[in-house]
Amino acid sequence: MKFAIALFAPPHAPSSRRALRFAEACLAGGHEIVRLFFYQDGVHSASVNVVAPQDEPNLSAEWSDFVHKHKLDGVVCIAAALRRGVLNQEEARRYERPAANLAEGWELSGLGQLHEAAQMADRLVSFGGN
Numbered sequence: 001m002k003f004a005i006a007l008f009a010p011p012h013a014p015s016s017r018r019a020l021r022f023a024e025a026c027l028a029g030g031h032e033i034v035r036l037f038f039y040q041d042g043v044h045s046a047s048v049n050v051v052a053p054q055d056e057p058n059l060s061a062e063w064s065d066f067v068h069k070h071k072l073d074g075v076v077c078i079a080a081a082l083r084r085g086v087l088n089q090e091e092a093r094r095y096e097r098p099a100a101n102l103a104e105g106w107e108l109s110g111l112g113q114l115h116e117a118a119q120m121a122d123r124l125v126s127f128g129g130n
Contacts, residue, residue: 037077040128041080045059046064047086048102087101
């Protein structure tokens with residue numbers, strides 16, 4: 001089965017951990033993840049600047065490791081990311097910001113990528129949000 005996964009919650013939210021464990025279980029079960037799409041506060045999970053308390057897992061780093069390890073299509077909504085200060089090198093230059101903080105392996109793109117993922121997948125599963 002092909003899954004698209006959308007995450008709307010920040011990395012410290014329980015739904016972020018549930019989404020990651022679901023994604024791991026999908027691959028372990030022989031399924032395919034066609035795209036991970038992070039939207040709203042979920043974009044923070046793609047930032048290299050998230051610092052988790054020492055007694056909590058660093059889900060932002062875990063997400064980045066997961067995307068890198070499995071060579072997944074990790075997409076971050078550009079509008080939500082800009083609003084929350086998550087920038088790649090190009091956007092940091094465009095908006096004259098001193099640094100980029102989008103983790104390696106993630107790409108900024110529009111909501112059309114979520115729509116396309118829903119069309120490519122057998123199931124779109126979303127976590128978090130209001």
